[in-house]
Amino acid sequence: MPQDNDDGFDAEPGYAAFKQYHDRREKRLNLEIEKIALFFRRKASRGQLQRSKGNYNNRRRNNSPDSCSTITRGLLGPAIINDAQTPLTEEEHQLLNLGPRFIYNDPQTAARRRTTELATLKRKIKNRFFDKKVSPGRPVEQFIVELDEMLQNLHNIPTTTINNNRPSINKIKKNYGRLIKRLKFKFKSTNTILRKTDKSKVFHLGKVDDYTKKSDEYMEKTKAYKCLGTIDPLPDLIRRTNKYLLDLRLAKWISQKQYEQLCIQNSNDVELAHLYYLLKAHKPGTPLRPIVAGLKHPTIKISKLLDELLRPLFDQMASKTMITSGFELLKHLQEWSKSNLRQNTLFCTIDVTDLYTMVPQVEGVLSLKSMMDHMKLKQIRGLRTETIIRLSRFVMQNNYFSYNGQYYHQIRGGAMGSPLTLTMANCYMFFYEQQIIKQINNSGGLYFRYIDDIFIAINWPARHLF
Known part of the structure; x- marks a missing residue:
């Protein structure tokens, strides 16, 4: 060529x-x-x-x-991506075609879940009463009983019932329970993993060996995780989290109310995060996107509080260069093109590889401090900026999770799944990109970013981009 x-x-x-x-x-x-x-x-x-x-x-x-x-x-x-080449019957293929959101009607499972959910709800309501030094009494019991009856009545309404203006239709029901059991057995016997894809949200079938290989390659490439073996770090993490919060309380960095809000009062209410992967089916080689799911992680309440405090500030600070949708980008581009579009205009898109795991933890936390300094803030909703930095550092340094029977400590970046990680990564990128934005704006160009996706429109020679 x-x-x-x-x-x-x-x-x-x-x-x-x-x-x-x-x-x-x-x-x-x-x-x-x-x-x-x-x-x-x-x-x-x-x-x-x-x-x-x-x-x-x-x-x-x-x-x-x-x-x-x-x-x-x-x-x-195919509506499913069958990279494992697992043979599927027509019924199995049709079931998977329904997608990850499909839920089949299973009265036994629904009844078990209803009982469990109601017991959890009852316990939480009683705990709130006890927090207010009030006895729950019979009204709570009566409320749970009435709610149980209501849910049972709703569940017993026939799903085939159609309004009176239409003829009722008695469909031949598929035995989805039997079909799902058969699929589970087939996947287990053929070492196949079923996952939904990252962007398109269809099902992907892959081999266990392929997932393991890609996971090992990802961990080796990022150097973000340290294997701890089979020793569960959860008990020690609970102890250290409560001690750290108590030390902050005694030093008057946080109030008694904030301490009670953030500490772990019952060890049964927390559990270690776990790592799983989503397939990036829209990219060559089908790479993995790691998700550290930690909805009950010991530091999750701290992470949520910090994100609630810091994310609105970042949105305000970066409003001129951040976008949230393609439509918003097109509006900016249309306005810019009225006076800046040339025959030799270059459009450039950049993807930041592994942003969440590549941001250094120390620099990431310091970027949060830089944001608060930039906005001349001394406290946010009664919490001093020094306290926010201390809590942010503790969250970032204590990301632990389990994967394939082993325990890991994340020593670089933040967990994709922790609320604070997104805000920290955005802050880090904001200060990192400022010099680039200044050069582009001075030449009449356009620069916008959405998390790890960057769009640039400039009237430079192509050689100046690289």
Whole structure:
């Protein structure tokens, strides 16, 4: 290809970049088309259901794969991404086509969950009464009983009941419970993992060995995690969290109310975070996105409080360069192009690789301090800025999780799943990018960022970008 270029310009890198973009775009379009096709399949299925007069043969026809489904799988690609090449029956394929949001009607599971949820609700209500030094008494018991009866009545309403103006239709119900058990057994026997994808939210089937290999490669690349073996760090983390908060309370860095709000009063209410991965099916090689789920992590209440305090401040500080949607970007671009668009204008998109795990913890916390200094703040909602920095440092330094029977400590970056991590990463990027923004703005260019995605429009020669 280079020899065909009259100017002697090496077009090979440009061709490779375009091919990579084309492959990504084609993969994403296939997933989006499949989502649209699935929507129309469901709509067509509902239309057939409404036209049905209860004929048995028609009911059987509705349960068989329709032509749209066959065409979709044949022409547009699968609604699920079966990289594991696991053989699926037509019924299994149709079930997975329903997507991650599908919930089948299972009275036994619903009854067990109702009992558990009501017991949890009752315990929480009683605890709130005790916090106020008030006895719950019989009204709480009566409320739970009445709520239980209401939920049972709602659950017992037949799902096949249609309003009086339409004929009732008795569909042949699929035994989803049996089908799911069969799928679980098949996945276990073939070492297959079922996950939803990162952006398109369809199902992905992959091999356990492939997940393990990619996970090991990711941990080796980022150097963000330290393996602790099989010793559970949770008891020590609970003790250290409570001690740290108590020390802050005794030193009057936080109030008694804040201490009670943030401390761990019952060790049964907390659990260690766990790591899992979402597949980035829209990217070449299907890389992994790590998610550290820690809804009951010992530091989660501290992280939530800090995020509530700091995120609105960041949104205010970065309002001129941050966007939240593609539509918002287009509006800015349209306005900018009225007086700045040229024939040689360059549009550049940049993706920050592994932002959450690549931000240094010390520098990330210092960026939060820089934000508060920039806004000339001494305290936020009664909490001194020095206290906020101390708490932020403690949260960032105490991200622990379990994965594949091993325990890990995150020694670099923050956990994607912790509320504070996003605000910290955004702050770090904001101060890191200021010199770049200044250069672009001085030349009449355009710069916007959404977390780890950057868009630039400039009238520079291409060589100045690299």
